[in-house]
Amino acid sequence: MAPALAWLTALMVVPCALVLALAFFRRGTYGGIEYTFTLENFGLVFDPLYAGIFLNSARIAGTATLIAVVIGYAAAYAIAAAPRRLQPVLLFFAVLPFWSNYLIRTYAWIVLLNREGLVTQLLRWFGYTGEPPSMLYTEGAVIAGLVYNYLPFVILACYAPLSRLNPELAEASRDLGASALTTFRRVILPLTVPGIAAGAVFVFVLSIGNFVTPALLGGGRFQMIGNLVYDQFLTANDWPFGAALAMALIVIMLLVLMAQAIAADRASGHAAEARSNADG
Amino acid sequence: MLPKREATPMAERSPATRRTLWLVLSLVFAFLYIPIAVLVALSFNEGGLPTAWSGFSLKWYASLTGNSEILSAALNTLIVALVSTAIATLLGTLLAIGIEMRRQYGKGLEALIFAPMIIPDIVLAIALLSFFSMLNITMGLHTIILAHVVFNLAFVCSVVRARLKSFDWSITEASADLGASALTTFRRVTLPVILPAVVAGALLAFTLSVDEFIIAFFAAGAGRASTTLPMQIYAMIRFGITPEINALASIVMAVSITALTLSQRLNRGVIGQ
Amino acid sequence: MSEPRTLLAIDKVSKNFGRVTAVDGISLDIRENEFFALLGPSGCGKTTLLRMLAGFETPNDGRILLDGRDIARTPPNKRPVNLMFQSYALFPHMSVRANVSYGLEMERLPAAEIRSRVDAILSTTELVPFADRKPEQLSGGQKQRVALARALIKRPRLLLLDEPLGALDKKLRGAMQLELKRLQHEVGITFVIVTHDQEESLVMADRMAVLKDGKLLQCDTPHAVYEHPADRFVADFIGVMNFVPGKATTDGVVAANGARITGKVPATLLPGASAVASVRPERIRLFPEAQTANRISGTVEALAYQGLDLQLHVRTALSPKPFLVRVTADAADRRPVSAGDTIELGWDAADVRIFKD
Ligand SMILES: Nc1ncnc2c1ncn2[C@@H]1O[C@H](COP(=O)(O)OP(=O)(O)OP(=O)(O)O)[C@@H](O)[C@H]1O
Ligand SMILES: [Mg+2]
Numbered sequence: 053m054a055p056a057l058a059w060l061t062a063l064m065v066v067p068c069a070l071v072l073a074l075a076f077f078r079r080g081t082y083g084g085i086e087y088t089f090t091l092e093n094f095g096l097v098f099d100p101l102y103a104g105i106f107l108n109s110a111r112i113a114g115t116a117t118l119i120a121v122v123i124g125y126a127a128a129y130a131i132a133a134a135p136r137r138l139q140p141v142l143l144f145f146a147v148l149p150f151w152s153n154y155l156i157r158t159y160a161w162i163v164l165l166n167r168e169g170l171v172t173q174l175l176r177w178f179g180y181t182g183e184p185p186s187m188l189y190t191e192g193a194v195i196a197g198l199v200y201n202y203l204p205f206v207i208l209a210c211y212a213p214l215s216r217l218n219p220e221l222a223e224a225s226r227d228l229g230a231s232a233l234t235t236f237r238r239v240i241l242p243l244t245v246p247g248i249a250a251g252a253v254f255v256f257v258l259s260i261g262n263f264v265t266p267a268l269l270g271g272g273r274f275q276m277i278g279n280l281v282y283d284q285f286l287t288a289n290d291w292p293f294g295a296a297l298a299m300a301l302i303v304i305m306l307l308v309l310m311a312q313a314i315a316a317d318r319a320s321g322h323a324a325e326a327r328s329n330a331d332g
Numbered sequence: 333m334l335p336k337r338e339a340t341p342m343a344e345r346s347p348a349t350r351r352t353l354w355l356v357l358s359l360v361f362a363f364l365y366i367p368i369a370v371l372v373a374l375s376f377n378e379g380g381l382p383t384a385w386s387g388f389s390l391k392w393y394a395s396l397t398g399n400s401e402i403l404s405a406a407l408n409t410l411i412v413a414l415v416s417t418a419i420a421t422l423l424g425t426l427l428a429i430g431i432e433m434r435r436q437y438g439k440g441l442e443a444l445i446f447a448p449m450i451i452p453d454i455v456l457a458i459a460l461l462s463f464f465s466m467l468n469i470t471m472g473l474h475t476i477i478l479a480h481v482v483f484n485l486a487f488v489c490s491v492v493r494a495r496l497k498s499f500d501w502s503i504t505e506a507s508a509d510l511g512a513s514a515l516t517t518f519r520r521v522t523l524p525v526i527l528p529a530v531v532a533g534a535l536l537a538f539t540l541s542v543d544e545f546i547i548a549f550f551a552a553g554a555g556r557a558s559t560t561l562p563m564q565i566y567a568m569i570r571f572g573i574t575p576e577i578n579a580l581a582s583i584v585m586a587v588s589i590t591a592l593t594l595s596q597r598l599n600r601g602v603i604g605q
Numbered sequence: 606m607s608e609p610r611t612l613l614a615i616d617k618v619s620k621n622f623g624r625v626t627a628v629d630g631i632s633l634d635i636r637e638n639e640f641f642a643l644l645g646p647s648g649c650g651k652t653t654l655l656r657m658l659a660g661f662e663t664p665n666d667g668r669i670l671l672d673g674r675d676i677a678r679t680p681p682n683k684r685p686v687n688l689m690f691q692s693y694a695l696f697p698h699m700s701v702r703a704n705v706s707y708g709l710e711m712e713r714l715p716a717a718e719i720r721s722r723v724d725a726i727l728s729t730t731e732l733v734p735f736a737d738r739k740p741e742q743l744s745g746g747q748k749q750r751v752a753l754a755r756a757l758i759k760r761p762r763l764l765l766l767d768e769p770l771g772a773l774d775k776k777l778r779g780a781m782q783l784e785l786k787r788l789q790h791e792v793g794i795t796f797v798i799v800t801h802d803q804e805e806s807l808v809m810a811d812r813m814a815v816l817k818d819g820k821l822l823q824c825d826t827p828h829a830v831y832e833h834p835a836d837r838f839v840a841d842f843i844g845v846m847n848f849v850p851g852k853a854t855t856d857g858v859v860a861a862n863g864a865r866i867t868g869k870v871p872a873t874l875l876p877g878a879s880a881v882a883s884v885r886p887e888r889i890r891l892f893p894e895a896q897t898a899n900r901i902s903g904t905v906e907a908l909a910y911q912g913l914d915l916q917l918h919v920r921t922a923l924s925p926k927p928f929l930v931r932v933t934a935d936a937a938d939r940r941p942v943s944a945g946d947t948i949e950l951g952w953d954a955a956d957v958r959i960f961k962d
Binding site: 055056057059061065067068070071074123126127129130131133134144146148149152154155156157158159160161162163164166170200203204207232257258260261262264281285291294298301305309 | 365451550
């Protein structure tokens with residue numbers, strides 16, 4: 053036990069603490085670090101230019117999350133509705149791409165979306181003659197890449213509660229006079245929210261801190277925070293500011309996780325409350 | 333009382349619903365597999381053009397074997413993945429056993445193990461870069477290995493813990509009662525039971541390590557020193573689309589998918605027990 | 606008394622799942638306001654038949670007429686029929702009150718009416734103190750009452766209950782049987798209840814149907830089914846029966862050892878055919894009078910007191926299994942018997958039922 057914990061402490065806790073400390077120092081004239089205490093790196097995070105990138109990241113991550121959840125839930129629902137013996141197979145193949153290299157999966161979208169890629173050729177085949185549409189290096193491409201990369205996880209997360217759902221609950225709802233749609237809205241959806249939440253948090257957290265997808269599929273130089281952090285460390289050589297950005301990223305991530313925990317807590321808290329009321 | 337009836341299979345739904353559900357599945361699978369399929373298909377494309385099909389050929393695979401940069405990157409990746417997997421499997425398994433045997437689940441401990449799996453890669457990457465450069469450690473394959481063990485250990489630990497949750501510890505007591513030493517008990521009782529999970533965890537770690545790009549990139553001294561395969565691929569992709577990348581990508585994909593399939597098999601074995 | 610009106614007519618209904626025929630050409634009439642029981646061994650198709658009535662399964666063949674209208678293809682939410690599920694299927698994320706009012710909300714009734722009807726049904730089913738609890742905080746009996754209230758509040762023409770008492774312990778079961786009967790009387794709704802407990806159906810039902818392998822064997826009042834079983838299977842399944850295998854004659858059955866059992870032989874059974882004579886344990890008398898039609902001696906193997914009754918296991922030459930005899934404790938006190946005694950048993954020809962074997 054001890055060696056593992058020591059390893060994690062030395063190579064994760066200490067370096068992260070170091071980054072936190074770094075964020076309070078000043079950038080040296082020639083790119084080094086000047087060891088004087090300052091808060092200006094955090095002030096800079098709220099500079100309209102950088103705050104804009106945060107908002108942009110949040111918007112892109114949010115959009116990708118929304119799309120991934122809708123598609124992923126639909127797929128998970130269809131898998132859970134398939135014959136039992138097919139379900140593990142379908143699930144396995146839904147998750148398989150997730151285990152091939154992230155860079156390669158992203159690269160596949162370059163192949164697909166570039167000016168002479170498959171999409172353009174398909175358009176031509178359907179009789180399109182104009183200029184090839186510019187799809188690569190757009191926000192849309194980044195979102196597509198993120199959705200593509202994280203969709204399998206959403207499917208997995210949504211499948212778990214869907215497959216555990218007692219099918220008689222949906223039948224009971226129909227029996228009591230609800231249409232299929234009402235049954236979905238009032239019975240199936242509320243009972244599978246935990247899976248949706250887990251999938252959404254995962255996609256959002258991984259998307260907002262993403263570096264590879266915006267770097268390869270995105271247009272601008274700093275489309276998302278990940279690229280900005282990368283740039284501070286490797287190009288601009290402003291490590292303290294990069295550290296402050298990284299900390300801001302961690303804070304956002306923690307906030308999202310906390311929101312999820314509170315929501316889950318409240319759901320179980322309701323039950324406890326009802327119990328004590330009835331007994332009291 | 334559990335319903336014994338099977339969960340509303342498609343067969344029991346109206347034909348229209350059934351068709352819609354199959355359509356959804358087909359579209360999702362098309363979305364998931366078409367990009368990969370196009371990539372693999374183009375790796376067999378005779379002509380140099382990345383997009384227009386001009387006949388079947390294995391020449392891009394052949395040309396890979398002559399590319400010394402790629403070969404040395406592949407070798408580096410193999411070293412990093414094997415060493416970090418070995419260390420992480422040992423440490424992660426011991427950690428899992430330590431936690432589950434004593435059943436002390438502290439919040440802090442859980443956070444410590446969970447963190448490497450969810451911290452954004454870029455944050456861990458810059459943290460390690462800062463750490464190594466501040467300590468004036470020369471960066472290279474060894475620092476990548478140190479870094480990869482961090483997250484690999486967490487994943488191995490969680491896979492093994494999942495198996496240990498259903499482990500009946502009284503059988504280790506029975507073994508001790510029958511006169512076995514702690515080490516013998518581990519070797520003859522505990523290990524055989526958790527072995528499939530350990531191997532599955534190791535395969536998972538190996539796959540993650542082979543594929544990992546950004547932490548390796550920073551831990552290697554921001555790409556100035558030892559290059560791993562993902563770093564090499566990243567550099568090539570930035571340069572543009574070439575049939576050679578397609579071939580390389582196809583091979584890498586085949587390797588990691590095989591590793592995953594194996595790990596999945598083993599894990600199913602765990603469930604089946 | 607006028608003939609009771611038929612509410613639901615099941616007309617040659619069949620259902621198969623792939624190669625399994627779960628329900629095989631069943632025809633049944635269920636009358637207005639009756640308490641009807643579907644009985645049969647596990648896997649005989651009871652649940653499948655019920656699910657077709659509720660609309661979750663479409664028959665491959667046949668018609669289901671409710672008030673003369675074929676509803677076999679009407680979706681479940683459009684039928685005036687409600688089902689109480691074997692697993693209760695309470696919505697776990699809703700309180701008891703929300704579970705019960707769900708069905709009325711689907712009918713888009715005004716809020717005030719929903720509220721008053723929910724209050725009424727909660728007090729009928731004695732659930733008022735639990736109205737704000739979630740299903741997971743209820744005991745088995747309470748859950749069962751919520752499931753019942755949730756179905757009853759819709760005032761269906763027909764209420765289907767799939768083994769409603771299956772999950773309860775024996776004592777609670779007895780209480781709930783009476784409770785269900787009382788409720789059915791009070792709300793005046795037709796109940797169709799599924800059970801594989803024959804005692805339960807004898808206690809509760811006005812009429813009952815016995816199924817086996819998807820086929821209807823008999824449909825009648827509990828008394829008629831008990832006294833005049835349609836075949837050997839029903840005789841064995843409902844209550845306890847002693848069987849004597851042998852060959853049919855014109856006035857009874859000859860057992861393997863040559864002993865003759867006298868009784869009425871069904872017209873379909875030709876002399877010489879394999880047959881089985883049977884008699885209920887409570888119809889057998891100890892120390893019978895000389896003129897008793899059927900008499901046999903045997904050795905008492907075991908005795909068991911069951912409350913007011915004494916049950917004897919008597920080994921005879923008639924059948925491989927010992928005879929079961931039930932005598933009142935009273936009678937036993939008058940002439941005590943003990944294990945190992947050789948005694949004589951006797952029963953009347955009118956109490957013998959003879960079936961094809
Ligand atoms: N959805 C289904 N798919 C395939 N076979 C089924 C299905 N539902 C029921 N069956 C089969 O149909 C037959 C009748 O099943 P059913 O559930 O109606 O029996 P039951 O009388 O309710 O039994 P129990 O008393 O155990 O509840 C069984 O052989 C069962 O295996
Ligand atoms: Mg059943």
